[in-house]
Amino acid sequence: MTATTADALRIEHLSKSYGALVVTDDVCLSVAPNSIHALIGPNGAGKSTLIGQLAGELQPDAGRILLFGEDITSTLPEDRARRGLSRSYQISAVLPEFTLLQNVLLAHRARRAHLTDMRPGLLRDPQTVAHCRDALNEVGLADLATASVEHLSYGQKRQLEFAMAISQEPRMLLLDEPLAGMSPRESEQIAALIGRLRERYAILLVEHDMLAVFALATTVTVLVRGQVLASGTAKAIRDDPAVRSAYLGDEEVAA
Amino acid sequence: MSAQFLVSQMLNGLQFGVFLYLMAAGLTLVLGVMNFVNLAHGSLFMVGAYIAAASFERSESFAVALLGAVVGTGLLGLLLHGTLLARLQQAGHLKQVLATFGLTLFFNELVRIVWGPSSLYMQLPDALSGTVAVFGITYPAYRLAIVGAGVLVAIGLWLLVHRTRIGMLIRAGATNRDAVETLGVNINALNAAVFVLGAALAGFAGGVAAPLLSVQSGMGDPILILTLVVIVLGGIGSSKGAFQAAIFVALVDAAGRTFIPLILRSLMDRSLANAAGPAVASMLIYCVMAIILAVRPGGLFAARGR
Amino acid sequence: MTIETALPNPAATRTGRGIPPALFVFALLAAVPFVSTWLGTSYYMTLFSRIMILGMAAIGLNLILGFGGLVSLGHALYIGVGAYAVGILSRYGIVDLGAHLAFMLALVVPVACGIGWVSLRTRGLGFIMITMAFGQMFYFLAVSLKIYGGDEGLVIQARSLITGRGLLETPAAFYGLVLALLAATAWIVHTLTRSPFGLVLSGARQSEQRMRTLGYPLLRYRLAAYVISAVIAGLAGCLLADLTLFASPEYMSWTQSGTLVAMIVLGGLGTTVGPLVGAIVLLLLEEVLSSRTDHWLVIVGPTIVAIVLFASRGLYGALASGRGSEP
Numbered sequence: 075m076t077a078t079t080a081d082a083l084r085i086e087h088l089s090k091s092y093g094a095l096v097v098t099d100d101v102c103l104s105v106a107p108n109s110i111h112a113l114i115g116p117n118g119a120g121k122s123t124l125i126g127q128l129a130g131e132l133q134p135d136a137g138r139i140l141l142f143g144e145d146i147t148s149t150l151p152e153d154r155a156r157r158g159l160s161r162s163y164q165i166s167a168v169l170p171e172f173t174l175l176q177n178v179l180l181a182h183r184a185r186r187a188h189l190t191d192m193r194p195g196l197l198r199d200p201q202t203v204a205h206c207r208d209a210l211n212e213v214g215l216a217d218l219a220t221a222s223v224e225h226l227s228y229g230q231k232r233q234l235e236f237a238m239a240i241s242q243e244p245r246m247l248l249l250d251e252p253l254a255g256m257s258p259r260e261s262e263q264i265a266a267l268i269g270r271l272r273e274r275y276a277i278l279l280v281e282h283d284m285l286a287v288f289a290l291a292t293t294v295t296v297l298v299r300g301q302v303l304a305s306g307t308a309k310a311i312r313d314d315p316a317v318r319s320a321y322l323g324d325e326e327v328a329a
Numbered sequence: 330m331s332a333q334f335l336v337s338q339m340l341n342g343l344q345f346g347v348f349l350y351l352m353a354a355g356l357t358l359v360l361g362v363m364n365f366v367n368l369a370h371g372s373l374f375m376v377g378a379y380i381a382a383a384s385f386e387r388s389e390s391f392a393v394a395l396l397g398a399v400v401g402t403g404l405l406g407l408l409l410h411g412t413l414l415a416r417l418q419q420a421g422h423l424k425q426v427l428a429t430f431g432l433t434l435f436f437n438e439l440v441r442i443v444w445g446p447s448s449l450y451m452q453l454p455d456a457l458s459g460t461v462a463v464f465g466i467t468y469p470a471y472r473l474a475i476v477g478a479g480v481l482v483a484i485g486l487w488l489l490v491h492r493t494r495i496g497m498l499i500r501a502g503a504t505n506r507d508a509v510e511t512l513g514v515n516i517n518a519l520n521a522a523v524f525v526l527g528a529a530l531a532g533f534a535g536g537v538a539a540p541l542l543s544v545q546s547g548m549g550d551p552i553l554i555l556t557l558v559v560i561v562l563g564g565i566g567s568s569k570g571a572f573q574a575a576i577f578v579a580l581v582d583a584a585g586r587t588f589i590p591l592i593l594r595s596l597m598d599r600s601l602a603n604a605a606g607p608a609v610a611s612m613l614i615y616c617v618m619a620i621i622l623a624v625r626p627g628g629l630f631a632a633r634g635r
Numbered sequence: 636m637t638i639e640t641a642l643p644n645p646a647a648t649r650t651g652r653g654i655p656p657a658l659f660v661f662a663l664l665a666a667v668p669f670v671s672t673w674l675g676t677s678y679y680m681t682l683f684s685r686i687m688i689l690g691m692a693a694i695g696l697n698l699i700l701g702f703g704g705l706v707s708l709g710h711a712l713y714i715g716v717g718a719y720a721v722g723i724l725s726r727y728g729i730v731d732l733g734a735h736l737a738f739m740l741a742l743v744v745p746v747a748c749g750i751g752w753v754s755l756r757t758r759g760l761g762f763i764m765i766t767m768a769f770g771q772m773f774y775f776l777a778v779s780l781k782i783y784g785g786d787e788g789l790v791i792q793a794r795s796l797i798t799g800r801g802l803l804e805t806p807a808a809f810y811g812l813v814l815a816l817l818a819a820t821a822w823i824v825h826t827l828t829r830s831p832f833g834l835v836l837s838g839a840r841q842s843e844q845r846m847r848t849l850g851y852p853l854l855r856y857r858l859a860a861y862v863i864s865a866v867i868a869g870l871a872g873c874l875l876a877d878l879t880l881f882a883s884p885e886y887m888s889w890t891q892s893g894t895l896v897a898m899i900v901l902g903g904l905g906t907t908v909g910p911l912v913g914a915i916v917l918l919l920l921e922e923v924l925s926s927r928t929d930h931w932l933v934i935v936g937p938t939i940v941a942i943v944l945f946a947s948r949g950l951y952g953a954l955a956s957g958r959g960s961e962p
Binding site for chain 3: 184
């Protein structure tokens with residue numbers, strides 16, 4: 075798959091090792107705008123490490139990461155958010171003492187916040203509040219806007235994560251196993267939501283749920299032991315014999 | 330300035346460094362393994378000094394005094410941990426800080442009640458009250474003995490942590506508490522053991538320092554804060570870092586105390602310089618700490634970058 | 636659904652009915668001069684002036700400690716700087732309150748920026764220890780300044796003048812100033828906690844990583860909060876110097892810093908006025924105990940330990956539930 079200059083995300087020859095252990099081995103990957111690119115692979119393949127490098131929490135040893143053409147390889151995590159990269163967490167990391175609305179508000183204001191915003195009135199700005207309510211509405215949590223996060227179920231917290239990511243008006247979303255631990259009904263809802271988001275954002279989706287992956291993804295990359303085993307359209311990957319034997323074969327037997 | 334003066338100042342610095350190491354080693358162990366901020370560590374030092382001074386008065390034996398200090402403080406540590414501090418294990422740093430602060434206030438007053446408000450003094454043990462010839466000068470034997478004792482303790486601690494099963498558990502507990510628990514180890518017993526060890530070290534430091542300082546209420550507070558500086562510079566939880574940082578801090582302090590009064594005397598009149606000298610010299614190490622941390626927030630020996 | 640009900644507000648239930656408990660506290664404080672005068676003594680005005688001053692410093696510290704989650708054990712150093720600002724200028728014949736406050740700001744802001752910047756770049760435990768160390772450093776600095784009294788402290792001839800007039804000479808007038816400044820401080824801190832700035836600070840306490848990834852430059856926010864709380868402590872220091880007509884290194888001892896923390900925890904970490912309540916209770920307790928026995932500290936120590944063990948929400952915090960938006 076050739077990369078184009080209009081790519082939302084482009085990873086070029088990314089490598090990282092911990093001593094003798096190579097966790098990311100010359101990985102190349104690109105995500106087109108308004109598409110969903112799924113990253114799949116067995117446990118321990120290095121998916122989380124790759125996400126960590128994309129988010130800025132880990133530093134690669136070599137290679138480049140380009141966000142809409144801009145090199146963000148050594149940009150700090152907080153600055154990546156400002157450049158348009160939002161992520162959801164595998165382990166839910168919402169702010170436990172706030173309401174849902176406050177969580178989304180914080181996410182939304184991040185790109186335009188100033189240190190000197192010291193007037194309470196700024197939090198009541200009708201446009202801002204409406205925008206945040208919309209984000210909560212998208213994920214189906216509108217009724218709980220003023221409830222405290224501590225009352226939420228695990229699945230609802232994951233939904234809130236989504237609302238927070240969306241409210242940042244990102245250009246690119248990193249979704250780290252968004253369906254993990256969800257009931258079938260919740261999974262359906264979230265999968266439908268992700269499908270809708272494709273229309274607005276570029277999405278890199280890390281997932282184990284193969285049904286969802288092949289229903290949603292435009293393109294797929296398979297990561298095994300830190301290396302890209304195969305990369306292409308969803309259909310091509312599903313039919314690839316090497317991929318089947320290395321990864322999917324096992325999945326189908328289990329399913 | 331004479332060689333005698335310079336060398337003896339540097340040796341004083343070394344001795345003080347060893348002494349700071351004794352304090353820091355215990356506290357950094359507790360911090361690293363138990364993630365517990367024990368501000369009462371200074372009080373343990375003070376109690377050790379008081380026990381030593383009081384026992385020496387009764388028994389006239391330095392060995393008894395020192396032993397009493399170590400055992401007494403160890404027992405006190407066991408008591409404190411069992412009745413109180415173990416409960417705060419999960420309570421977060423703020424509560425630990427505040428509770429141990431309350432303990433410090435308590436002990437500072439308790440020693441005044443038990444032993445009165447005036448300082449206690451302890452004589453040097455006869456066997457070590459003379460001087461020895463070393464590095465071309467004569468130096469008090471007792472201070473040299475402290476250096477020796479400290480080095481022995483450092484070796485002993487290293488052996489304990491790196492060569493025994495308990496030491497392995499301590500090191501494991503410092504990196505991953507849960508893993509140690511799943512090994513079937515009683516984490517509370519391990520914590521108590523570490524705490525008692527830390528207390529005993531502080532008591533030993535107190536007993537050893539008693540003949541050199543005036544034993545009084547609050548003597549542990551400035552020592553505690555310097556110990557914290559050592560720990561921060563050496564890396565929280567690192568015994569090796571504590572040793573290196575302790576020597577560094579003590580030498581900087583010694584250099585300050587040696588040269589700053591001289592500098593001051595050339596800048597202002599003698600009486601002012603003599604009065605201000607010690608305090609300015611005391612400030613030096615904190616200024617150095619600030620500069621080091623500005624450049625390397627993780628401490629002197631921390632790696633930079635992610 | 637109106638904007639007001641959509642207002643970010645924790646799902647806390649108010650136990651009070653309309654009037655926040657804070658107003659009761661201020662009403663009590665406002666009554667003190669009258670009661671004191673009626674009893675024919677200025678003792679209570681002096682006592683409560685001191686309580687309010689330390690309560691003010693505690694309210695300021697709580698902005699970063701309870702609300703922001705940064706345990707500073709060296710905050711009393713700013714009280715000391717404020718006190719010495721008044722003392723030093725008075726020594727040179729500059730006695731106007733405005734000048735004293737300006738000098739205090741000129742000292743506190745750069746010092747707080749420097750100390751804050753160095754300290755805030757370390758993780759939790761390190762921050763506690765480093766702030767203690769800086770407090771100690773300034774203690775030694777004050778002791779070493781022999782021209783300004785050294786460890787014996789600096790006597791101040793008279794209270795600050797306002798526009799050249801001795802408006803603060805009477806205990807009642809001074810009390811009124813302190814009360815007014817206390818109320819203003821509480822209002823400022825309360826407003827800050829409910830602003831976007833406060834939300835970021837509180838969020839950073841709850842999950843630092845989350846806030847960073849959202850894109851917030853946390854060091855800047857925390858530094859700003861640190862400097863604000865330092866200035867409040869500095870103001871308290873100026874008032875303390877005017878009250879006692881004395882400036883001393885003891886004002887910045889780590890015991891004083893620890894006492895501020897105790898007041899905050901006793902009163903309630905998550906509320907604005909809680910630290911003031913903590914100050915009232917703790918200092919009244921000290922006052923009562925010290926008149927009975929010389930060894931009152933032996934009771935205060937365990938009391939603090941007991942507070943930590945049993946009253947973790949604080950006295951005031953237990954009354955007003957919820958965090959950060961309750962006065």
